Every structure is written in C-alpha cells, then in structure tokens.
Amino acid sequence: MRQAKKATAPRKRYQEVAEALLGEIRSGRLAVGSTLPGELELVEHFGVSRHTVREALRRLEQLGLIGRRQGRGTVVQAQQSEPSYVQSVRTPAELLQYPEDARLSLVASAAVRAGRRLAKLLGCPVGTEWLRLSCLRRFRESKLEMCWVDVYVLPEFAELAEMIGKRGQPVYELIEERFGERIENVDVDIMARLIPETIAAPLGVAPGTPSLTVVRRYYGAGRRLLEASVAEHPGERYTYSLQLRRGWQSGGGWST
C-alpha cells in the first residue's frame, strides 16, 4: 500500500483500486502465481462497480503484472514491471554499440501548431509553429534509428539542424542550450519494424530493411509525471516514460 503518499490523493476510483492491488503485489502479500479475489469480491471490498474494478485490472494487466483467463480467474504474473522499462533505455544502445559509427541526417519535417494551453505551458505565443524533425541515425549501413523531436521554429533552427547532423550531443542539451527550455520528461517508444518505402529512398536503403525505431517525446517542466504507470498512456504499446536525470549515462552516447 503506497498510501503513505496520501498527499497526492488519486482522484479516480479505478486508480485507487489499481494502486491498492499494486501495493499488495509489490509487498508480496499477493505472491506471484497466486490467484486474485474474483471481480465480484473486489466489487464488494472496494465498494465500486464491477466496471471500475475491471478498469483497474485492465491497467495492471497492461503492466504485465496480472493475467486474466475467462473461467479461471486472475493470476499474479510478476511483482514489478516498470523499473526494468526505465533501465531498458540503455539496452538497445548497448546492443547497437551506439554511437560509434552513427551518423544522423535530417530527412523530413512537419509543422505543428501550438494550441492555447500548450503555448501557455511553454511560454510561447498561441499559434506558434513547432517543427517536427524526423531524423535518421544509421548504424553499420543497415541498422537505422529514427527519432522525432519537436522544437520551436526560430531563426536558429538551421543552425540546430546542422548541429544535430554533425555532433553526437544529446538532443535535450541542444534544446536547452538553444532555447533555454529545460526538458524534464521524455516518452520513448521502441519498436522493431521494417523501413517503409518513403524513408528508405532518401537513405539509399532497400525498403523492408529491419530497423529499430525509437520515438521520443520531450516535455518541459509543466507536465505531470507518470507515476507507477498505472494511470497514463494505457494503450500505447512499447512505450515507457522516464524522468530525465542529468548525467544519466556518463560516457555513453544515448542521446536522451
């Protein structure tokens, strides 16, 4: 029961149920392999509707903590999940021996308009145009990494693009240096997939070449954290979120 943190009281009922069960699992009171109480029991225990209980169980299932089978019940599958996800930010980099022979090239861009609230959050005028940079990093001529970065459209943009193309400096440092925007949170999607035709052409790579795609989303100070992963981004697969720590990886080149 992580209920010592009652200061940040969850507003949502299913979140309360999910966190209560999460506490039971984390503490080991609900051991791995054991069967959870039935949904109707949980309904009675927490005093909520079955729909709410099922929403809570759905979240825990998406974390890989429990498994559900019709007719059999709900079973605890693992005691924890997301610390490994945070750490997994290093694994792909290590596997790819990043960034020794990595080169980065800008291949596409798209404009995004900042809405009222986003503008207020970041302190820019309403309607400010952002530029979504689509960058490609190449490894050993066949492996590719893709990353999208949202930045302001500013006169210095051309210079920034050139910097990204030449140096291996972490992107958040570049943004911070250039625009004074302190990046606090990053969402990262990692997925293995084949290079689509539209991107293969400018790189001179055959379409269908296997690649590791990494999509990052950077957030400033105003964004609330994704704590315990219970509440946020329920449906996004291959996604994890982490709070940025300065000097996370000392000598490495994992540009987060």
Added chain:
Amino acid sequence: MRQAKKATAPRKRYQEVAEALLGEIRSGRLAVGSTLPGELELVEHFGVSRHTVREALRRLEQLGLIGRRQGRGTVVQAQQSEPSYVQSVRTPAELLQYPEDARLSLVASAAVRAGRRLAKLLGCPVGTEWLRLSCLRRFRESKLEMCWVDVYVLPEFAELAEMIGKRGQPVYELIEERFGERIENVDVDIMARLIPETIAAPLGVAPGTPSLTVVRRYYGAGRRLLEASVAEHPGERYTYSLQLRRGWQSGGGWST
C-alpha cells in the same frame, strides 16, 4: 470493411466495429493523421452502445493504429502494425549476434497440469503433467535470454533437456522429433528487464544485470490463429503471435 469474409463471421460486436475501422485504415480511406468520427457518431453508425465502440477503439489503440486524447478526438497513427512485429522476430537475434557464443542451461522447472480441454486439444489424458522448462541462454557473459517451453512429462524428457543444453537446434524441431507433436503457432514475448535475484544466483550474475527476456509459448495444430491481432491477447504487452513457417530463417539460429 472486410465484410466480404462473412464466412468467418465475428461473433462479437466490438470485433465487428474494430474490423470495420481496421479495413478503413488499411485501405487508406482513413488516412494517417486524420481524425476518426466521434464515438457518438460511431454509436449511431454501427447501432451499438458507446461501451462497445470504446472497446473496439481500445483494441485498435493497443495495436498502435490510433491515438486518443480527451477533448481532442481519435487520430489515425499508423496504417498497419503487426507485419512488422512478425518480422521483428529476427531483429533481436541479429542484434545479439545470436547464437555464436550462446550457451544454454536449464535452471528451473515447474509442473503444470493439463485441463480437460487442453488435454483434448493435444490428445493427452486429462491431468497429464507438463513441465515448464526455464532455460537461460548466455551471451558474452552479461546478456541473457530466457525461454520457457512447455513439454510433456515423458521418460525421454531427460534426454530432451540434455539435447537442449548441448545443441542449438530449434526447440520446435526437438519437440517434433521427440514427441511427434507438430507445432503450428508460437507466442513470443520480448522485454528488456533486469535479472531478478532468484535467477541471478544459479548463473553467478549480479542481480540487476540488464537482459533481454524472450518468452515463447508453443501451440499445436488445434489452436486458432490470431488473425489481424484484433481479438486476442488484448492486454499482453510486448507480445506478438506468429504462425510458424518451416525454414523461416535458413542459416540463422533463432530457435523458433
């Protein structure tokens, strides 16, 4: 609208809605970046409740095809998802330069009892005990891969374990040779995580060492396929399913 395949009529309403929308996305009529009709519109169009529409959208969201934001709407994010997942079975193997310096060791096992229907499906007596093998493959002294294999408990088991431990033969071939059980489908979970203490000890590796965990589930001929991935395993992250093809990877050692 894949409704030409009315022969395999889906029984579930949300499945019908999901497949209809899937067809619109796949065909390009709902382009990437475009906004879907609102939930209430879909309710009216399909003649189902909002709950059912939301279940359908949830499935598509889990496939990474659409993204939903409160107050903004539902947006098409991608045109397809699962073909890349199928192919991604090769990527981790390539990254790890598998299996040149791989060694496999059996570290744990657990008994699972076959229920009535599973027994009937596989043609074994009710109550037959299966053995869940937990194998560890080691790469370069620090990377680990784990795999679980469910096999019958038979006198030949000891021999099988030894074979797995020595050779790099694909597991499905071993099972087929030994037990005449033809494997048709495989479920694969891939996740990056840290080695837990219980497994670190027998290997002499520090707990917390980063690893790539691969969990495979093998199924015989009786299991129905996961077509379009809309219906099955909604909540299991990092999971994909594929139909086994003989000679999938000729020279490689990816033991699926």
Added chain:
DNA sequence: GCCGCTCGCTTGTCCGGACAAACAGCCTTC
C-alpha cells in the same frame, strides 16, 4: 496584441444490470 472567459465538442470515468462463454471439478455412463 494578449489575456481571461465562455461555449461546444470529444473522450474519460462511473454506475447498475443482464446474459454469454470458458474453465475446473464432480458425477455418470460405457
């Protein structure tokens, strides 16, 4: 031109209820 406000739209949360489908265990039958 910027700010705060209201408004309409869209998705999120939550309730109560009902029936269907899958499963394990038990019993009966052969």
Added chain:
DNA sequence: GAAGGCTGTTTGTCCGGACAAGCGAGCGGC
C-alpha cells in the same frame, strides 16, 4: 479407466445512462 455431461465459478461481452475533464475556437475586455 476413459469419455461425456452437469454445475458452479469466473471473466467476457453488451446495454443504457449520467456526469466530469480536457481541448480548441470564438468572444470581449484591457
């Protein structure tokens, strides 16, 4: 002893409804 049917339990599907929360656009005031 194996196969099939029965039954209670458990999760899955589906309905109808209600209100909350987030977002963008438009409006008016400063």
